[in-house]
Amino acid sequence: MASIFRTIADLWSLVVGLGITGKEFCKPGVTVHYPRAEVTPEAAASFRGPIELIGLDKDPAKPKCIACMLCVSACPSNCITVTRAPTPKPTPEELKAMAEAEARGEKPKKPAPPKAPGTWAYDFSLCSLCGSCVEACPVDSIGFSHDIYMVGTKREDFVFDQLARLARKAAARKPEPKPAAKAAPEAATAPAAPVAAPSEPGTATPASEA
């Protein structure tokens, strides 16, 4: 008996559902009639384009990446290739300090490799945009780009050097040094006009290098 009353009470949820769709029906549409209307950045924000590196808050040209390689192992399609930045050669002072430490019988303090990527290659032609790397990144250095206009005519056009892309993006955002760079289109296949925006496909690191 109680279940009967509960079922009847649950019928209210049908009305709630109709209310929701009815309200949505009355709201204006969100579709952008693309060739006739421009896609606003707000509309493009929900677009999951090829992944890109996210820069530091202080220095947008440098990625937050710590070269931990979690994204590389998280990627199911092996489209990310990251190499660590080379360990800097010890300066003469450091060499001297090391030699002195060794003479004292202590363990010499060698310079550690920097926690930053040396190369960061991304092959979009293999990527399925699953977002596993975005989730795996411990420092939130990977995000989806919102470039809805990306096109290419060759396979190589889709192999991105993300470090160069980030540097170019940061330069384009900064108005001071190169006003011309500001107008540089973000698309990876854009012709390499300004100095601040070197053509990316050419500088991309082939995946085989690692």
Next chain:
Amino acid sequence: MNATISFDSVLHVVLALVGVAVFVGLNGLLLVYAERKVAGFIQRRPGPYEVGPQGILQAVADALKLIGKQLVRPDRADPLLFWMAPVLAFFPVLLLFLPIPFSPLLTGWDVNLGLLLILAFAGFNVLALLLAGWGSNNKYGLLGAARAVAQSVAYEIPLLLAVLAIAFQEGTLSLSAIVGGQGGMPWQWNIAVQPLAFLIFFVSALGETNRAPFDLPEAESELTAGFHTEYSGMGFGMFFLAEYANMIVACSVCTVLFLGGWKGPFLDGAWWFLAKVYGLLLSMMWFRWTYPRVRFDQLLNLNWRWLLPLGVLNLLATAFVMKL
């Protein structure tokens, strides 16, 4: 009914059938467009937009495409049953419009057993779906047909019980007389007296017309397209038209039985009838884009455990009150 059939009455019926065919054809186009627009707006898309202003010619383009396509029959399908099914689905529906009183003057054939005629010929739809599913020699088709039969047979019973309650109350099976028994104001309509019967009728009508959330015979995600999997071109077009025509019939009968037919608060006429019918059709579309498809056991549970007992109770209560 008059036993002698004069030439005039036959001519009248034939003309009415032609009129109905035009009405159904135009409404098919209109409703396809409306359905897609409603779906679009609910999902905040524009819906059809490119063909003609606001896409109003989209349905025409689709119809032309369907008409222009080659008729293809699967190799091992039964040719007779396969081609009979769409014809059988569509043409009996035209007959269902005959006794419906659009207005006092605009009634195809004012027969005093109109309700019975509609209920009897509506049964053809099930047969058509069964033939289509069986004749296609396709497993999805057969499963869809089996579902269609189980569903339609089940939902016909509460539908009849709801209709019977009104027939008891009005003491007639003539649709014109049922409209005549109701007043113009909303509280004089039968829905005010029989809200439960209205609810049962409308839910059963959704089940009978295979509309979402009861569109199991053609559940895309499970059965590709169900009974019409193998149909293309006008074979599919006929089923499609029949579905929309059945919807119009169901909403028209609902309007006549519960919503006062062509009567309104002022200026009685066909416009009231059409406004109510389109209102009901719109709510059917609204339901379709709101509710997910039910499972088959849920569908039959709803029917046998809720609608049927409620229908019987409602009928008994009506009979009791009428007797008093």
